[in-house]
Amino acid sequence: MLPANFKFNFDSPTCFKNPVPSYPWQWRFLGRFMFGFDMIRYAVSKAAVVLFTQELQGRLQGQNLPITCIAVHPGEVLTEGVLSINNFVVRAIARASFLSAEQGAANSLFAATATEVKEDALKYKGKFIVPVGKLEEPNPVAKDDRQVKGLWENTVVEVNKWLAEKKLALLEAW
Numbered sequence: 001m002l003p004a005n006f007k008f009n010f011d012s013p014t015c016f017k018n019p020v021p022s023y024p025w026q027w028r029f030l031g032r033f034m035f036g037f038d039m040i041r042y043a044v045s046k047a048a049v050v051l052f053t054q055e056l057q058g059r060l061q062g063q064n065l066p067i068t069c070i071a072v073h074p075g076e077v078l079t080e081g082v083l084s085i086n087n088f089v090v091r092a093i094a095r096a097s098f099l100s101a102e103q104g105a106a107n108s109l110f111a112a113t114a115t116e117v118k119e120d121a122l123k124y125k126g127k128f129i130v131p132v133g134k135l136e137e138p139n140p141v142a143k144d145d146r147q148v149k150g151l152w153e154n155t156v157v158e159v160n161k162w163l164a165e166k167k168l169a170l171l172e173a174w
Helices: 025-034 039-062 080-085 088-097 106-113 115-119 145-165
Strands: 070-072 127-130
Touching: 025 039, 039 070, 039 145, 070 106, 080 088, 106 115, 106 127
Parallel strands: 070 127
Antiparallel strands: none
């Protein structure tokens, strides 16, 4: 969805307040009229899931914890949300070609229950899968350690701010 050269700002303290520092020209001139929501912001959030999954996996492995973290793309799923926020063209395309909710659950179920994942966990640890159970290379930002670590650190800062406001214990350092 995002161009390979998209400039992420996960390493900036403002990454959650301003997740999209600039919009690709395709979005500015066409995409924003197609969708009933900010598709670029959505795509940035999905990239963040992949980066967070990778970093969490690395930290769990560093603690020798036998947990497998997988970033799961369910596929394009026809949901009430998709139908309610998009225009008639996108709704028609969605009705004709998107997966049902039941089909959309298959990839998450694969990640959680497939014997292949259990038997070959190293193959899946910290990876990104698309339907059903296929490994896929994510956006190149996933290889940018500064962005990956920045997202983790900024997430910890924001979560700790929220916890402090609620007078709850802060996250412990890894």
